[in-house]
Amino acid sequence: MKKDIHPKYYANATATCACGAVFAVGSTEEKIDVEICSQCHPFYTGTDKVLDAAGRVEKFKSRVAAARPVKNKKEVKAEKRAHRRAPATVKKIAKKK
Numbered sequence: 001m002k003k004d005i006h007p008k009y010y011a012n013a014t015a016t017c018a019c020g021a022v023f024a025v026g027s028t029e030e031k032i033d034v035e036i037c038s039q040c041h042p043f044y045t046g047t048d049k050v051l052d053a054a055g056r057v058e059k060f061k062s063r064v065a066a067a068r069p070v071k072n073k074k075e076v077k078a079e080k081r082a083h084r085r086a087p088a089t090v091k092k093i094a095k096k097k
């Protein structure tokens with residue numbers, strides 16, 4: 001290692017989680033505060049909790065529910081064909097509606 005360019009290394013730094021768990025880790029910081037760790041993260045605990053304060057998940061779900069279903073190709077083709085075959089006056093009337 002080159003001299004005087006590396007920060008001090010703490011081989012037994014303490015990482016404290018918001019849930020109360022304390023870990024010994026290697027770090028350049030002596031004490032670390034974390035919001036989530038392997039003791040409380042849903043991925044590790046298996047509990048499915050949603051950290052959602054602004055209601056974004058509900059918003060997304062409602063948008064998905066409101067989205068119109070995708071038409072299949074046959075329907076789209078039939079619609080286009082019907083529109084193409086209609087005389088100009090019918091098209092005008094259809095546009096006004």
Ligand SMILES: [Zn+2]
Binds near residue numbers: 017036039040
């Ligand atoms: Zn934790």
